[in-house]
Amino acid sequence: MSEDLASALKGFLEEMKAMLSPKIVFGEPIILEDKTIIPVVRLGLVAGSGGGKGKEGEGGFGCGGVGGINPVGIIAVLKGVAGFEGIKVMPFPSALGQALGELMPKMMETFTTMMAGKKPLEEEEKKKLLTV
């Protein structure tokens, strides 16, 4: 079971590493005429793991996590304004951040439905194409 544990933990930590990149916290800069806006979000993550062994000596191990994203504000970099004066940090009021955080998954769902008009190929079809 120790190998399973090591393998599961390794996979999980790799996923975590990928999730916790700076781009997760800072969105892609939005470049406007007179300023550049960088969205900032807060990432919430709950992780858990567990394992066990049955009568027959067979065991298993698993781990996982759930996360949530809440917009907390924006950083605005003003064009042509030198020094700290040119950088504005604008936090969202907590209620607004929370509302946006709740709204975002619904917007994402709508957006996904709208954008995805067709279905991917069946696995059998993919298999045929990938063995040409």
Add this chain to the structure above:
Amino acid sequence: MGKKKYEGLPELLEGLQKTCSSLTAGIRGFSQGTKASRDEMKSRSFLMRPFAQKDFESNTGMGFDEWVEFSERLLGRFGNISAAVQKLDQLKLDPSRVPSVLNEFRDAAGPFLERYDLIIDALDRFANYMLDMPKKTESIPKPFRGFMSEEDRRRMVEEAPKAGEGIKKLITELKTAKEQIIDLYRFL
């Protein structure tokens, strides 16, 4: 006797070799373009990325990695077909050796012919997706537009239809290759 039996074969081989050469360049370009799009996708905002990936997979039928794998397989397939054609061409219609090399050619071309309809449908789907990209880019809801820079959006609107046309051209060449391969089968 050999010359009469294989009348028309040299011209057919020459034509197929040209098609294979052009196709190889086309598939290589397709593969490189798909890889570049995959890399660009990784640099997108974390908010946009899942949508863009899902949209791409739903509309083209496969994800970026699968398309890259497919294009490399297809490239290898035409490499094998081209090698068999070249080998046939070098035999100078020697009747004692042509039949066995024709069998090698059939083995090399078989997997392509068997999957031909599927390949054409999949590529056509990909091409149409690229051709529709400008309209689709404009239909992105406003709250999400900010997560793609104006420069990226402009480039997508300009470049995607060109890529779509390129894929349509690839489809036409694959159709030509299929006809030439079937034509060559009559010498089997």
